[in-house]
Amino acid sequence: MNLGPGKEFDRIRAIIARVAEITGDGSGLGDDCALIPLGATTLALSIDSSVEDVHFRTDWLDFKEIGFRAAGSAFSDLAADGASPIGVLVSIGLPTADGKEGGDTDPAAEIMAGVATMARNLAARVLGGDLTRADKYSVDVCVLGTADHPVRRSGAREGDALWVTGYLGGAALALERLRDGQRMSTPLRNRFACPEPRIAAGRWLAQHGATAMIDISDGLSADAQHLSAASGVGIEINLEHIPCWEGVEAMAAVASGEEFELLVTMPPTFGDASASAFRGETGMELSRIGTCMRSTGGRRGGVRLLDRNKPVPLPQGYDHFASPQ
Amino acid sequence: MNLGPGKEFDRIRAIIARVAEITGDGSGLGDDCALIPLGATTLALSIDSSVEDVHFRTDWLDFKEIGFRAAGSAFSDLAADGASPIGVLVSIGLPTADGKEGGDTDPAAEIMAGVATMARNLAARVLGGDLTRADKYSVDVCVLGTADHPVRRSGAREGDALWVTGYLGGAALALERLRDGQRMSTPLRNRFACPEPRIAAGRWLAQHGATAMIDISDGLSADAQHLSAASGVGIEINLEHIPCWEGVEAMAAVASGEEFELLVTMPPTFGDASASAFRGETGMELSRIGTCMRSTGGRRGGVRLLDRNKPVPLPQGYDHFASPQ
Numbered sequence: 011m012n013l014g015p016g017k018e019f020d021r022i023r024a025i026i027a028r029v030a031e032i033t034g035d036g037s038g039l040g041d042d043c044a045l046i047p048l049g050a051t052t053l054a055l056s057i058d059s060s061v062e063d064v065h066f067r068t069d070w071l072d073f074k075e076i077g078f079r080a081a082g083s084a085f086s087d088l089a090a091d092g093a094s095p096i097g098v099l100v101s102i103g104l105p106t107a108d109g110k111e112g113g114d115t116d117p118a119a120e121i122m123a124g125v126a127t128m129a130r131n132l133a134a135r136v137l138g139g140d141l142t143r144a145d146k147y148s149v150d151v152c153v154l155g156t157a158d159h160p161v162r163r164s165g166a167r168e169g170d171a172l173w174v175t176g177y178l179g180g181a182a183l184a185l186e187r188l189r190d191g192q193r194m195s196t197p198l199r200n201r202f203a204c205p206e207p208r209i210a211a212g213r214w215l216a217q218h219g220a221t222a223m224i225d226i227s228d229g230l231s232a233d234a235q236h237l238s239a240a241s242g243v244g245i246e247i248n249l250e251h252i253p254c255w256e257g258v259e260a261m262a263a264v265a266s267g268e269e270f271e272l273l274v275t276m277p278p279t280f281g282d283a284s285a286s287a288f289r290g291e292t293g294m295e296l297s298r299i300g301t302c303m304r305s306t307g308g309r310r311g312g313v314r315l316l317d318r319n320k321p322v323p324l325p326q327g328y329d330h331f332a333s334p335q
Numbered sequence: 336m337n338l339g340p341g342k343e344f345d346r347i348r349a350i351i352a353r354v355a356e357i358t359g360d361g362s363g364l365g366d367d368c369a370l371i372p373l374g375a376t377t378l379a380l381s382i383d384s385s386v387e388d389v390h391f392r393t394d395w396l397d398f399k400e401i402g403f404r405a406a407g408s409a410f411s412d413l414a415a416d417g418a419s420p421i422g423v424l425v426s427i428g429l430p431t432a433d434g435k436e437g438g439d440t441d442p443a444a445e446i447m448a449g450v451a452t453m454a455r456n457l458a459a460r461v462l463g464g465d466l467t468r469a470d471k472y473s474v475d476v477c478v479l480g481t482a483d484h485p486v487r488r489s490g491a492r493e494g495d496a497l498w499v500t501g502y503l504g505g506a507a508l509a510l511e512r513l514r515d516g517q518r519m520s521t522p523l524r525n526r527f528a529c530p531e532p533r534i535a536a537g538r539w540l541a542q543h544g545a546t547a548m549i550d551i552s553d554g555l556s557a558d559a560q561h562l563s564a565a566s567g568v569g570i571e572i573n574l575e576h577i578p579c580w581e582g583v584e585a586m587a588a589v590a591s592g593e594e595f596e597l598l599v600t601m602p603p604t605f606g607d608a609s610a611s612a613f614r615g616e617t618g619m620e621l622s623r624i625g626t627c628m629r630s631t632g633g634r635r636g637g638v639r640l641l642d643r644n645k646p647v648p649l650p651q652g653y654d655h656f657a658s659p660q
Contacts, residue, residue: 021441022466028444029461032451036461044462046421046479049374057424057477059467096371099382101426101475116346119353126357136354136361137369141347142384145470150426152382152477154371 013040014235014313041162041240042090042224043155051156056087058153062146070188073117075203077124077149083227084151085132085207086270090225091162092216093155095134095209100125100151103144121149132209159216166222166241166275172300173285175211175272178230179258182266201255205270211292215274218284226269231324233273234300234313241275244303244312249322253297264315265325275302338365339560339638366487366565367415367549368480376481381412383478387471395513398442400528402449402474408552409476410457410532411595415550416487417541418480420459420534425450425476428469446474457534484541491547491566491600497625498610500536500597503555504583507591526580530595536617540599543609551594556649558598559625559638566600569628569637574647578622589640590650600627 013019022040030036038044043054060066060080071079081098088095102118118141126136137154180201187194188202208225215223222241224233230252238245247264254263276284288296306312315322338344347365355361363369368379385391385405396404406423413420427443443466451461462479505526512519513527533550540548547566549558555577563570572589579588601609613621631637640647 018466021443024441025444025447025464025466028441028448029451032448033455033461039461039463041463044422044424046462048481049376051374053378053479055424055462055477055479057426057463057465057475059426059428059465059475061428061467061469064468097369099369099380099477101382101384103384103386103473116349116353118346119350122350123353123357126354130358136358136364137371137380138364138366138382139350140382140384140475141343141350142386142473143389144386144473148428148467148469148473150382150384150465150475152380152424154378154380154479156373 014232014239016232042087043093045091045157045160045162051158052160054088054091054093054155054157054160056084056153058084058087058151060149060151062148068147071203073120074124074127076147077121078128078204080149080151081125081128082205082207083268083270084153085128085209086205086225086227088153088155089208089212090223090272091157091160092212092220092223093157093160094213095132095153095155097135097137098125098129098151098153099138100149101140101142103142103146103148105145105147106143117147125151132207157216161216161220161223163222163224163237163240166237166243166302168243168302168304169278170221170275170302171278171280171298172234172245172247172302173274173276173296173298174230174253175208175294175296177253177255177295178226178269178271179263179266180255181205181269182262183255183258205268207270208272208294211294212272214288214292215272215276219277219280221275221277223272223274226271226273227267229267229325230264230273231313231315237273237275238313242305244306244314245300246303246314246316247300249315249317251297251299253295261325339557339564341557367412368418370416370482370485370487376483377485379413379416379418379480379482379485381409381478383409383412383476385474385476387473393472396528398445399449399452401472402446403453403529405474405476406450406453407530407532408593408595409478410453410534411530411550411552413478413480414533414537415548415597416482416485417537417545417548418482418485419538420457420478420480422460422462423450423454423476423478424463425474426465426467428467428471428473430470430472431468442472450476457532482541486541486545486548488547488549488562488565491562491568491627493568493627493629494603495546495600495627496603496605496623497559497570497572497627498599498601498621498623499555499578500533500619500621502578502580502620503551503594503596504588504591505580506530506594507587508580508583530593532595533597533619536619537597539613539617540597540601544602544605546600546602548597548599551596551598552592554592554650555589555598556638556640562598562600563638567630569631569639570625571628571639571641572625574640574642576622576624578620586650
C-alpha cells in the first residue's frame with residue numbers, strides 16, 4: 011500500500027515493511043479497512059484510537075461525546091470502503107482517580123453510552139470491550155462491517171473525476187474556537203464533537219461505481235495524496251470548487267483534518283445527473299472538485315492544487331502524531 | 336451475561352446495563368469473544384488492551400516480546416471460544432520521546448514484529464493498525480476468527496466435569512521473579528513474556544463436546560466463578576488435583592492470573608480415554624480438577640474449593656484494575 015508523503019506515513023511504511031519481513035505479506039495494510047473475503051461477502055475491519063489531549067480534551071467534550079466521537083471516527087473508515095456496519099468493540103483506558111468513587115456517573119459507562127448511541131444510529135451492535143487502568147483516558151474502537159462492493163484507495167484511473175461529500179473546514183474552525191474558549195453554534199460544535207460517519211453515502215457511491223474512496227481524516231490535501239499514491243494517478247484539485255463550511259477559506263478547508271467526509275473518484279460516466287440522484291437519496295451535498303490525470307510519479311503522488319488555473323502550494327496536512335490540541 | 340464477584344466486574348456489569356439502556360440489548364456482552372453468526376460460520380471477535388506499567392514493563396520485556404505477549408493474550412480469547420484465528424488489528428500508543436529519532440529500531444515496528452510473529456505462528460494475518468501519541472506505551476489488539484462449534488461460558492450443566500489445560504502458577508512465579516530482579520529459566524520467563532494461546536486445544540475441546548470454556552486471565556479461582564455465574568451451576572474444585580508449575584503451591588496456582596490456559600467443562604461421557612486422546616493430539620496436559628453441581632445461587636456463583644474434601648477459602652482473584660506490576 012502506497013501512502014502519501016509525511017513523517018507519520020514514513021514511519022507507517024517502515025512498520026509495514028517490518029511486518030512483511032515476518033509474515034511475507036504486507037499488501038493489505040495501510041488502507042482505511044482490512045478487507046477479508048468470507049463466503050459470499052467481504053468483511054471490513056478497522057481499528058481507531060482516540061487519546062485524551064491528542065484527539066480530545068475532557069474540558070471540551072463530555073464523556074458521552076468522547077465515546078460518540080471515537081466510535082464515529084472508526085465507523086468513518088467503514089464508510090470509506092462502502093461497507094455496512096455490523097458492530098463495534100471498544101477498549102477504554104481509565105485514569106485510576108477518575109471520580110467514579112464519588113458516586114457520580116462512571117466515565118467508562120458514559121463513554122460506552124456514547125459508543126452505543128453511535129452504534130444504534132447506524133443499526134450496529136456493541137459487541138464487546140475491555141477496561142484498563144491508564145494515565146489518561148483513551149478509547150480504542152474496532153469496527154466490523156460487510157461490503158458487497160468494497161472500494162479501496164487504489165482503484166482511481168486517469169479520467170476519473172474527484173468528488174467530495176458535504177462541506178469542509180468546520181472541524182478545524184470548531185477546534186480553533188474550542189482552543190480559544192469561544193462560543194459557537196451547535197452545528198459548528200458538532201463538526202468536532204459529534205461527527206457523523208457517511209455510511210449511507212459511502213454505500214451509495216460504492217454501488218454507483220466508485221473507483222477509489224477515502225475518508226478525510228488527515229485533511230483533503232493529505233488524503234488526496236494517499237489516494238493518488240495508492241492508485242498511481244496524478245490528481246488536480248480546483249480550489250474554487252471546494253465546498254467550504256460557512257466562514258471558512260478554501261485553503262483552510264483543504265487542510266482541515268478529522269472532517270470524516272468522503273473523498274471519492276467516480277468514472278467519467280458519473281455526471282451531474284448522478285450527483286443529483288446522490289443528493290436526492292442521501293440528503294447530502296456532493297461536489298466535483300478535481301480530476302485524475304496521468305501519474306507524474308514521485309513520492310508526492312502528483313497532487314496539484316489550482317486556484318482558477320494557477321498552481322498554488324499544498325497546505326500542510328493534519329498530522330495527528332505531531333499536533334497536540 | 337453473568338460475571339463472578341469483584342469490584343472490576345461490578346463496574347463492567349454497570350457499563351453493560353448502561354449500553355443495554357440505549358441499544359435495548361446487552362445480552363452478548365461480557366464473554367471472552369463476541370460471536371456473530373454470518374453465513375455458514377460464526378465470527379468470533381475480541382479486543383484486549385495491554386498498557387505499560389499495568390500489563391508489562393519495558394525493563395522486563397523487549398518491544399518484540401511486548402507485541403508478542405499482547406497479541407497472545409488477545410488470541411487466547413479466541414481459543415476460549417474454540418475459534419480459529421483469521422487475523423489481528425493493533426492500535427499502538429507511543430510516547431513522543433520514544434527514542435526512535437536516535438536512529439535505533441522503532442519501538443512501534445518492534446511491537447508489530449512481535450504481533451506479526453504471534454500471528455504467523457497461528458497462521459493468522461496482520462490486518463491493520465493505528466498509531467497514536469500517548470504518555471505510555473499501549474498495545475490494543477483486536478482479533479478476528481471463525482468458530483464452527485463456538486463455546487461460551489454459559490453452557491456448563493450439573494454433572495459436567497471441570498478440566499484445565501497445562502500447568503498453572505508459572506505466570507505468577509515469573510512475575511514475582513521479575514519484580515524481585517531475579518534470574519529464572521527460559522521456560523519460566525516465557526510463561527510471562529511469551530504466553531502461547533491454546534488455539535489447537537480450544538478447537539479440539541470444542542469439537543469434542545465442551546459445554547463451557549474460558550481462558551485463565553483473572554486466575555483459575557476468579558475464572559471458575561465467571562463460568563459458574565454464566566452457566567448457573569455450582570462448581571467444586573479439588574485443590575489436590577490442580578496441575579502446578581514446578582515449585583508452585585496449589586493455592587498460588589489457583590490465584591495466578593494471565594496463565595492463558597483453558598478452563599473447560601466437558602460432559603460426563605468425556606473420561607480418561609478422551610483426555611488421553613487430547614494429550615496425544617495436542618501434546619498438552621489436561622487435568623480433571625472438579626465437578627459442576629446444582630447451583631447454590633448467590634453472587635459468589637457457588638464455587639467451592641476443597642483440599643482433600645475439606646473446604647478452604649477461595650484466594651483473591653487477579654484484579655488487573657487494582658494491581659499495578
